[in-house]
Amino acid sequence: MNILVLGHGGREHALVKHLSRSNVLNQVFVLNGNPGMMKDAYPLFGDEEPEDILKQCLLHHITLVIPGGESYLAKGVTNLLTSHGIHVFGPTKEASQIETSKAFAKKIMEAYDIPTARYQTFTTFQDAYTYCQHRLPPYVIKYDGLAAGKGVTIAKTLEEAEKVLHDLLDDKVYGDSKVLIEEYLEGHEYSMICMVHHTTIIPLPLAKDHKSRFEGNLGPNTGGMGAYSPVDFVSQQHYNLSLDMMRKVAIGMVNEGYPFTGFLYGGFSLTSEGPKVIEFNARLGDPEAEVILPRIHNDLVDLIDKILHGKSVDITVDSSYHVGVVMVSDGYPGPYKKNESLDIPEEIQSYVYHMGTKKENGTYKTHGGRVILVQGQGKTLDEAAQQAYLRIESMKNKTLKYRCDIGKSTT
Ligand code: AMP
Numbered sequence: 001m002n003i004l005v006l007g008h009g010g011r012e013h014a015l016v017k018h019l020s021r022s023n024v025l026n027q028v029f030v031l032n033g034n035p036g037m038m039k040d041a042y043p044l045f046g047d048e049e050p051e052d053i054l055k056q057c058l059l060h061h062i063t064l065v066i067p068g069g070e071s072y073l074a075k076g077v078t079n080l081l082t083s084h085g086i087h088v089f090g091p092t093k094e095a096s097q098i099e100t101s102k103a104f105a106k107k108i109m110e111a112y113d114i115p116t117a118r119y120q121t122f123t124t125f126q127d128a129y130t131y132c133q134h135r136l137p138p139y140v141i142k143y144d145g146l147a148a149g150k151g152v153t154i155a156k157t158l159e160e161a162e163k164v165l166h167d168l169l170d171d172k173v174y175g176d177s178k179v180l181i182e183e184y185l186e187g188h189e190y191s192m193i194c195m196v197h198h199t200t201i202i203p204l205p206l207a208k209d210h211k212s213r214f215e216g217n218l219g220p221n222t223g224g225m226g227a228y229s230p231v232d233f234v235s236q237q238h239y240n241l242s243l244d245m246m247r248k249v250a251i252g253m254v255n256e257g258y259p260f261t262g263f264l265y266g267g268f269s270l271t272s273e274g275p276k277v278i279e280f281n282a283r284l285g286d287p288e289a290e291v292i293l294p295r296i297h298n299d300l301v302d303l304i305d306k307i308l309h310g311k312s313v314d315i316t317v318d319s320s321y322h323v324g325v326v327m328v329s330d331g332y333p334g335p336y337k338k339n340e341s342l343d344i345p346e347e348i349q350s351y352v353y354h355m356g357t358k359k360e361n362g363t364y365k366t367h368g369g370r371v372i373l374v375q376g377q378g379k380t381l382d383e384a385a386q387q388a389y390l391r392i393e394s395m396k397n398k399t400l401k402y403r404c405d406i407g408k409s410t411t
Pocket residue numbers: 117140142152154182183184185186189211221267278279
């Protein structure tokens with residue numbers, strides 16, 4: 001079996017690394033992949049529109065495609081490839097609305113009784129601003145569409161909310177769409193990712209992402225500054241409730257005519273009223289994938305094959321803790337410099353996931369906001385975090401930034 005992984009980040013690096021261990025795999029291919037993947041994958045180059053991807057699949061006899069990120073899904077790569085008999089472990093364009101349209105996701109949650117933040121949608125600045133004027137901060141403002149992970153702002157003041165609403169609804173910085181304003185959910189966050197095919201649903205171990213740029217939940221939201229797995233602060237009862245919500249969505253999607261296949265990501269907040277959904281995504285999380293996948297003993301290709309055939313599978317999970325610390329370019333998530341040289345010592349290379357790097361004349365350079373994730377592993381969370389930070393120190397890197405509390409904080 002030949003498999004193509006779509007995407008160029010740390011999540012896809014983790015996928016490639018795991019897939020390459022498979023016994024049923026011939027070759028794993030990547031399209032415009034990052035340098036970290038090259039040890040385990042065969043590189044393809046070219047455009048990334050669904051039609052171009054289809055041509056690559058036919059040329060290289062690829063029978064299974066795993067899209068890493070939502071942009072491929074939103075363009076309908078699954079719809080096109082499956083219509084040509086190629087298996088895709090990722091949802092159709094319609095089903096991926098669970099991520100790409102916040103309003104769609106809220107409707108499903110309402111219809112299937114899934115606890116989430118109360119919200120209202122707006123299309124004009126004036127209505128949205130007036131709504132905020134009658135409420136206390138913080139204001140959770142969400143763009144209803146794809147905004148490269150920057151579509152959510154937690155505005156701590158009315159002035160900040162005014163500016164964000166102006167950018168979204170008057171200047172339409174991400175395009176012409178609705179805006180949701182949500183109730184703020186106070187609680188520790190965790191991610192539950194399930195492998196889903198219609199009503200077959202297999203949970204992967206929980207992970208905890210750290211979204212804020214700075215220690216202690218301060219600063220702007222990022223794609224994720226680090227993650228760990230397993231997550232001990234979620235009790236069995238709260239775990240069961242969360243899994244129930246994931247089941248309800250999967251079943252709801254089938255009932256509504258949008259059956260879901262792929263990784264279904266639930267972002268939860270553990271509020272004083274129990275777990276509530278912050279968001280659903282139609283893919284693996286990044287950096288969650290980098291701490292979840294290495295814990296899974298099963299052959300991933302075999303697992304996906306079984307799920308696609310509606311068979312239930314037992315996942316065997318390593319009991320050790322994994323911590324991943326993300327190293328970012330100075331300035332991220334705002335503007336940042338690229339092309340800084342990046343030295344990754346040989347002895348830690350197998351614990352480094354490439355997120356935004358490139359290789360020029362045999363040396364690595366930074367090529368994105370989130371540059372690499374450095375992983376640690378241990379019998380306890382502390383031990384795993386300590387190992388990740390020791391590896392970072394061994395890099396003696398003076399340019400990249402990172403949070404010092406990954407694996408040590410629940411925020
Ligand atoms: P989203 O893109 O919906 O995941 O939002 C990104 C991040 O913003 C989440 O991971 C949370 O940290 C935060 N967030 C989103 N919605 C809420 C909410 N209603 N209450 C509190 N925090 C939120």
